[in-house]
Amino acid sequence: MKILVVSDTHGDLGNLELVLRTLGPRMDLLVHLGDGARDLERLPRALLYPVPRLMVKGNMDSDPRLPPSRVTEAGGHLLYLSHGPAALASGSPLPMVLAAREAGASACLFGHTHIPHKSYQDGLLLLNPGSLSRPRNGWGPTFALLTVPDNGDGRIEGAHYEILIDPSGSSFRSIEP
Numbered sequence: 001m002k003i004l005v006v007s008d009t010h011g012d013l014g015n016l017e018l019v020l021r022t023l024g025p026r027m028d029l030l031v032h033l034g035d036g037a038r039d040l041e042r043l044p045r046a047l048l049y050p051v052p053r054l055m056v057k058g059n060m061d062s063d064p065r066l067p068p069s070r071v072t073e074a075g076g077h078l079l080y081l082s083h084g085p086a087a088l089a090s091g092s093p094l095p096m097v098l099a100a101r102e103a104g105a106s107a108c109l110f111g112h113t114h115i116p117h118k119s120y121q122d123g124l125l126l127l128n129p130g131s132l133s134r135p136r137n138g139w140g141p142t143f144a145l146l147t148v149p150d151n152g153d154g155r156i157e158g159a160h161y162e163i164l165i166d167p168s169g170s171s172f173r174s175i176e177p
Contacts, residue, residue, distance in 0.1 A: 001075040003029045003146040005129045005158075007083070007111025009036030010060065012133035013043060015141045015163055018170060019132070020047045023145075027051050029074060033111035033129065034058025034083030037066055058083040058111060069096075071103045076152025080105035084112035084128075100124060107146070107156045116142045116160045116177035127158045130177070140164065142175065 004027045009016050016039055024030070030051050032040055035058030057066035061083075069082035080100035100108035107125040115137050116130035130142030141163040148156050161172040 001028045001148040001150065002026060003031060003074060003079075003148060005031045005033065005109055005127065005144040005146060006132055007033035007035065007129050008058070008114050008131035008134060009039045010131075010133050011036055011039060013039055015132040016040075017043060017047060018163065019143055019172075022172070024051060029054065031055075031079075031081060031109060033081060033109060034066075035060045035111060036133070037061050038063055054081060056081050056083055069099065071105060074146075075148035075150045077106040077148055077156055078104050079156075080108045082108070082110050084110040097121060097124065097126065107158075109146075115139065116144070116175065118144075118158050118160065118177055123155070125156050125158055130160065132163075139175070139177075142177075 004023055030053045032055045034056050037055035040053055054072055055066055057068050072079050080103050082096050096108055096110055109127050114131035114134055117128040119126050129144035132141045135141055142160055145159050160175045160177055162175045164171050164173050
């Protein structure tokens with residue numbers, strides 16, 4: 001199963017549209033981790049294909065229908081989705097990690113910091129796709145792709161990509177945060 005993970009688009013649809021035009025048809029699920037989660041609804045319907053979408057509320061989102069976090073099943077694995085608590089700004093993902101572990105999740109996906117991140121903590125994947133519109137720490141616009149093995153077997157793998165735009169066009173470069 002292939003999952004496109006984005007976060008922190010903050011109303012800027014350009015890079016989100018670029019990523020969806022290029023990768024959307026090959027994805028099984030699209031996840032937006034907040035701060036612009038409703039940006040997906042502002043895109044042309046043709047871009048969203050029949051791909052299921054999951055969104056969580058970020059600190060800049062006002063839609064009360066969006067949950068602050070959620071757990072979803074993908075390929076027999078549980079994924080914990082959250083924008084991320086304010087504590088993330090200080091580098092402490094502990095509340096999210098505890099919530100993900102309590103839910104029995106294999107991965108904890110979060111946003112908020114605008115900085116791509118990937119690590120494993122006792123088998124739990126911690127992944128932040130970074131930001132498609134307001135990247136920080138010297139990164140360009142970034143997103144992540146998850147590969148989830150079927151039937152709950154194996155480890156979920158995450159890969160980050162940075163959008164490169166130059167006069168000849170745009171491309172995606174694999175990065176290691």
